[in-house]
Amino acid sequence: MIQGIGASSGIAIGKAFVLPNWEWDLPEQKIDVADLAREFDRLYEGIRTSKVEIEQMKDELREVVGTEESYIFDAHLAILDDPVFMNEIQGIIQRQYKAAEVAVKEAIDHFVTMFDLLDDEYMKERALDIKDVGNRLLKHLLGAPEITLPSDTQPFILVAKELSPSQLAHLNPNHVFGIATLVGSTTSHSSIMARALGIPLVVGLESKLEEPIQTGDMLIVDGDTGIVHLHPEDSLVKQYTELQKRQYEANQRLKGIVSVKPVTEDGKEIELAANISSLKELDVALASGTNGVGLFRTEFLYMDRSRLPKEEEQYEVYRSVAEKLGGCPLIIRTLDIGGDKHLDYFELPEEDNPFLGYRAIRICLDKTDLFKTQLRAILRASSFGKVKIMYPLISSLEEVKAANALLEEAKQELTAEGHSFDENIEVGIMIELPAAVMIADILAEEVDFFSIGTNDLVQFTLAVDRMNDQISHLYEPYHPAVLRMLKMTVEAAKRGGIHVGVCGELAGDLRALPLWLALDVDELSMSAHAILPIKERLLCLKQQASRSMFEKLLKCKTSKSIHEMLAAFQNDQSSDMDVKSTAFRTS
Ligand code: PEP
Ligand code: MG
Numbered sequence: 001m002i003q004g005i006g007a008s009s010g011i012a013i014g015k016a017f018v019l020p021n022w023e024w025d026l027p028e029q030k031i032d033v034a035d036l037a038r039e040f041d042r043l044y045e046g047i048r049t050s051k052v053e054i055e056q057m058k059d060e061l062r063e064v065v066g067t068e069e070s071y072i073f074d075a076h077l078a079i080l081d082d083p084v085f086m087n088e089i090q091g092i093i094q095r096q097y098k099a100a101e102v103a104v105k106e107a108i109d110h111f112v113t114m115f116d117l118l119d120d121e122y123m124k125e126r127a128l129d130i131k132d133v134g135n136r137l138l139k140h141l142l143g144a145p146e147i148t149l150p151s152d153t154q155p156f157i158l159v160a161k162e163l164s165p166s167q168l169a170h171l172n173p174n175h176v177f178g179i180a181t182l183v184g185s186t187t188s189h190s191s192i193m194a195r196a197l198g199i200p201l202v203v204g205l206e207s208k209l210e211e212p213i214q215t216g217d218m219l220i221v222d223g224d225t226g227i228v229h230l231h232p233e234d235s236l237v238k239q240y241t242e243l244q245k246r247q248y249e250a251n252q253r254l255k256g257i258v259s260v261k262p263v264t265e266d267g268k269e270i271e272l273a274a275n276i277s278s279l280k281e282l283d284v285a286l287a288s289g290t291n292g293v294g295l296f297r298t299e300f301l302y303m304d305r306s307r308l309p310k311e312e313e314q315y316e317v318y319r320s321v322a323e324k325l326g327g328c329p330l331i332i333r334t335l336d337i338g339g340d341k342h343l344d345y346f347e348l349p350e351e352d353n354p355f356l357g358y359r360a361i362r363i364c365l366d367k368t369d370l371f372k373t374q375l376r377a378i379l380r381a382s383s384f385g386k387v388k389i390m391y392p393l394i395s396s397l398e399e400v401k402a403a404n405a406l407l408e409e410a411k412q413e414l415t416a417e418g419h420s421f422d423e424n425i426e427v428g429i430m431i432e433l434p435a436a437v438m439i440a441d442i443l444a445e446e447v448d449f450f451s452i453g454t455n456d457l458v459q460f461t462l463a464v465d466r467m468n469d470q471i472s473h474l475y476e477p478y479h480p481a482v483l484r485m486l487k488m489t490v491e492a493a494k495r496g497g498i499h500v501g502v503c504g505e506l507a508g509d510l511r512a513l514p515l516w517l518a519l520d521v522d523e524l525s526m527s528a529h530a531i532l533p534i535k536e537r538l539l540c541l542k543q544q545a546s547r548s549m550f551e552k553l554l555k556c557k558t559s560k561s562i563h564e565m566l567a568a569f570q571n572d573q574s575s576d577m578d579v580k581s582t583a584f585r586t587s
Helices: 033-065 072-080 083-096 100-117 121-142 165-170 189-197 234-255 279-287 311-325 360-366 368-384 397-417 434-438 440-444 454-462 469-474 480-496 510-519 528-539 543-553 559-586
Strands: 005-008 011-018 156-160 176-181 201-203 218-222 227-230 271-276 293-297 329-333 386-391 426-431 449-452 499-502 523-526
Touching (some): 005 189, 011 234, 033 083, 033 100, 033 165, 083 100, 121 165, 121 189, 156 218, 176 218, 189 201, 201 218, 218 234, 271 279, 271 329, 279 311, 279 528, 293 523, 311 329, 311 368, 311 386, 360 368, 368 397, 386 449, 426 440, 434 440, 434 454, 434 480, 440 449, 449 480, 454 480, 480 499, 480 510, 480 559, 510 543
Parallel strands (some): 011 156, 176 201, 271 293, 293 329, 329 386, 426 449, 449 499
Antiparallel strands (some): 005 201, 218 227
16 A cells, blocks of 8 residues: 555546656757757747647647636746746857757756745646646657557556646546556646546655556555555455445536535525635635635644734735635634644743633734734735634633724724725624633624534533543534534524524534534535535435424433434435435436
């Protein structure tokens, strides 16, 4: 078993075809001064032909994977128009009297080495783009042959050191079961394309391989777990074949409901939103037909760096997310560090109980500059979409008022500076502490919405550290005490006439769905991969049946009996659901 990084989900089983590296046979001798003009003509002709070819590829790809992914080739066209890249090539021809192909190769090597040295994934990806475009140009200058794929029509698993978008675009997806690359990242253009094409892909195998993979070797590539099996036993192949079949059937079903409204059989609609922590995750969420972002965990913007992000940097990110959501709601949660989330450059005190300690809104109300910088960035982004603000770890009305007072200051500053923002921006809080549940009626008068953070609410209701393995069996979301907390919260929100959502893990748990229907929550926000399975179940459920079941559930005295009742309900619904989903698929 070889552990790589899963970059495009799905399972591929088949024989490997190992892609040879492109090697170029370049002329060694210098050119004469008299031949300079000829070399420039060859270069420009090569550029023209490359551009035509890229445009064609872009059109073909647009038909297969859609406009979103075909934009990748715009980046390639831009390189061919880039004055810095072109000046480098022209300079080498003009000053060093080298042939056009030699100049192109040296310019590629120069930029690729430069970008590779930078400790920045994005720039490394750009290095791959330059190599890809450069190789295309070289092909036209040298007339070198394209890589020939196996001539029989047997599909294969492509194995390569790295794979460029052009190489991927030339592949017939029907001939490629899957791909495994030695280098690469999940954010590369090839990974984006593989996902769009639905080809399983595992990257980053280089340091894990004990023996090289050869053409013809039997492989299993699991794009979900990032695992590759070389020379698998028959029993393993059988196991994966079964898994592959089940995944295929499930995916086909789910793809059909991406743009279907999330509404129960008896008409209850629930917004299905996504929890994200980066722009990358937003793309996956959008592909799952999300109704918005119910939780943007902004602390990840503060991690993996050496200083606090400036207002401008934060504003750019929040604005991009808001724009990409095109009018769908975006709930931005203010900084929630402390507990298990640390910043290398921000000294937090050593504490005996960090989860009960200096964290989240408590830090923000103490370090008001840090908090106001974020509030200003969020406010400014609110001009570009339906942005809402959410405070985490609220335990009292005073905290909400103090946070709102700083928000008011931020608004006044921005107005004085001439910045525009949504004056009526909605402000909500996370309900994740028992104290907040108990005073939910008071808090509901002060805010526009609640979002229930079940991850922390379970931890604090049951006094079970969510990070402690030794007591993880006590971390029980289906505890009667938790059910009562949830009920109290939603009822207080309803009485106060405010929107109520759920953004903890329980929102994406299929077993909990009848609970949310019975409670009549407005929104469920979850990790993107949970959206379609939840929607599929929602379409076949009835709110009324969930309500009747919930009445009985509230009488359960133990978690065990709650689990049993939910399982029995799920079984009843599933047999019903099989009939309905078949009808749905054929309608
Ligand atoms: C929660 O506590 O449920 C929640 C969504 O917040 P986090 O998991 O980021 O603490
Ligand atoms: Mg939390």
